[in-house]
Amino acid sequence: MQRQLRAWMPQIALLPSLILMTVTVYGFIGFSVLLSLTGSKMMPNFGKWVGFLQYERVWANPRWEVAVQNFAIFATLYIGASLLVGLVLAILLDQRIRAEGVLRTVYLYPMALSFIVTGVAWQWILSPDLGLERAMHIWGWENFRFDWIKSDKMAIYCVVIAGVWQASGFVMATFLAALRGINPEIISAAKIDGAGGLSVYRFVVLPALRPAFLTAIVVQGHLAIKSYDLVVALTKGGPGYATELPSTFMYAFTFTRNEMAMGAASAVMMLALVSALIVPYLYSELRHAR
């Protein structure tokens, strides 16, 4: 008996987490999927099944259309820009800079802040009356205009700016870690074979960074889909609902507009999007895992 217990100890130790995960991740996902097929309004109500009606209602809603468009803009620019900034900073920082420690801390510190703090700070900086626009006027550029945060069309780019400011340091750290992991002998060998500075990067360093690229894209991509706090603190989804994202749409319809099933349907679509990004990544990672 005791020996059997010992033999099963690893599984027993894992069991509580396994049960917790099964319920809180997969059980809850199942709950939301089922809920999205019902007519629930204020409370979950599994008495009335409506098929895919809620999905049709979500797609027919102009706010969702705005949310999807904004998400496409935000995700593309946020991921693209933070990858570019992070990569450039990592490569520059990898040139044996004496003050590397200090600079790295400076680039990384926004990651310690919450999106609420970032939102509050940038709301102030981007405000045309008191922020950057006013400062530029006083410094002599009378015609400088920067009122994106008040504009229906441009406000979403303010969310991008604040997001990239916050996240690019983390991407830099990821790339820097990967750069340090490249065997220096490979680089010297390439140089001996006559490769110059740029072609070493083009043909040796960048290909070696492929796993870091993948990690950064996956991490930033899922942060982009989750993004909720930043919009709440920076623009509250406005002006109007000009900076609506799927996450704010879900929250508003579930908790303030009493359209719980529509909220669940929008959440299921967010999950589907994440899965399309994550599942192939996890599959390729785990195939080589052992």
Add this chain to the structure above:
Amino acid sequence: MLADGVSCRGVAAHLRRALLIGVLVIAALMYLVPLAAMLFTSLKSMPEITGMAGFESNTILTPPRAPTLAAWGEAWSRACISVECTGLRGYFGTTIPMVTCAVAISVSIGAVNGYVLSKWRFRYDTVIYGLMLFGCFIPFQIVLIPIARVLGLMHLSGTMAGLVFVHVAYGITFTTLFFRNFYVTVPDEIVSAARMDGAGFWSIFLLILVPVSGPIAIVAVIWQFTSIWNDFLFGASFGGANARPLMVALNNLVNTSTGTKAYNVDMAGAMIAALPTMVVYVVAGRYFVRGLMAGAVKG
């Protein structure tokens, strides 16, 4: 001729170096400007901020002319959050124990899970690991409604204990990932030698793996501490009026308007709320980056 060529190349190298440093320093300034603007604003009086008479040339980046901590005091103990005008002070007392509990529990469980999934083989272990990894990436919107239901059934709605439960449930996926990837790098031979000598499951964990876990424990603790301290979605959804974490209180403070918007108080509040995580980063950020380099983000 030759000497000229060499010195020319020397000058070019110096120029390139100067350019490199210049770009890095400008980038650093871009990261620091928002922080400077926040700090300056929090130390100013309202007339100075809005550029009233006597302060016409004030901008967000003008250092305060007569620095005052009045706004900090206001945000700390008097600013209004919803209907209560007691500042952020009280929220530290309730948020710190909640975060501490959630971090301690999720990191300990993650260490055990990581140990099981890296040093023991059993059927479906990779599948279980894959399912846990996927759990790191779900958008929380998909679980918000069922969490609200379950917390209600467990009589944990609107309590800090409920928030601890939620943060542990969705934190152990990350901590498991960190510890598993770290323990994979510990040689299996050490573990099998210990097993030959008769060491059991827990003694191998406690005597061999825990003592070498320092670097990854720092990464896991920093990660969990910052994400739970900075959480807004769970706190706003499940904390209610009785268990309001600091970040939710900050957002309320900024959005509770009584008369004119007090930007200096908003910024002081934001800095107060951000201080703990910033201190952790500045003090331990080095170890965080080192831990990342040790393979924590290899996935």
